[in-house]
Amino acid sequence: MSKQVLTGIKPTGHIHLGNYVGAIKPALRLAEIESYNVAYFVADYHGLTKIHNQAEMKELSYGVAATWLALGLDPDRAVFYRQSDVPEIFELSWILACFAPKGLMNRAHAYKSMVDDNQKGGREIDNGVNMGMFTYPILMAADILLFRTELVPVGKDQIQHVEIARDIAETFNKIYRETFVLPEYVIQEETSVLPGFDGRKMSKSYNNTIPLFEEPKKLQKLINKIKTDSSLPEEPKDPETSVIFSLYQEFATVDQVEKMKVRFKEGIGWGEAKKELFQVMNSFIEKPRSKYEELMANPHVLDTILNAGAKKARETTIPFLREIKKKMGIYH
Known part of the structure; x- marks a missing residue:
């Protein structure tokens, strides 16, 4: 029986070696396994937590799409789409938010890191925290759960997001019976967090990345x-x-x-x-x-591929969201 695999990359900067080693490389390897159904996406709505410039958002989103394709992603073999083209994800995100304890969000690594930085700097603990950033793990849970995802290739620093998706799914399943598949993360055990040229973890925030x-x-x-x-x-x-x-x-x-x-x-x-x-x-x-x-010079080619992928994705997401809403008594 085939397993569903899903992963995405947010367009908040140019793809660097850490992105490739931690997420893209293991994800593409899984696509080679015949028994796996694979879905990859451009996480442009996740990118909104940081990117508020129209031109930059378009360029970075196209950059993520072009990277996947340049490295060998086959859109005929995989479901490859732009997150913003699948509205069911965002409807499910609100539903899941109603089952996600605030305490769980308080413990999310990205939020805790910002709170720690603010406390050390003598600022209000939520300074610079927008609600998109705070509820980021819920949207990621919607990405994962809507496709009945079983395996999520991630870097080691992203494991918590998969665990949060499992927690929310279990809460929903206890109330409405088995609905969501409980996802598992997949990492390259032999690959540690890739260091940047200064020896620290390769990260845009450290300005130590090497563009792919x-x-x-x-x-x-x-x-x-x-x-x-x-x-x-x-x-x-x-x-x-x-x-x-x-x-x-x-x-x-x-x-x-x-x-x-x-x-x-x-x-x-x-x-x-x-x-x-x-x-x-x-x-x-x-x-x-x-x-x-070549792809970045021809964005219409990218749009054609992504639009076809979104159509394919919605063949799954529309009926499953309808099933979820029926269980809650809000679908007519």
């Missing part, structure tokens, strides 16, 4: 900024603690990774290691970069 489709010269400059220790070229280096090696193994072949691991342990200069990293990364993204640029 960066042009070669800028890519080389960003790689050269990666922090290293002061060990001499001939001194052995631990690949397990190296930012350079962490990035290298995500883009190199198995054989290349094993050879590089030996070179680290025998001694390699950091300059040489960065050069090798640039070569494997640039080689990997060369064709996808070209496809991405």
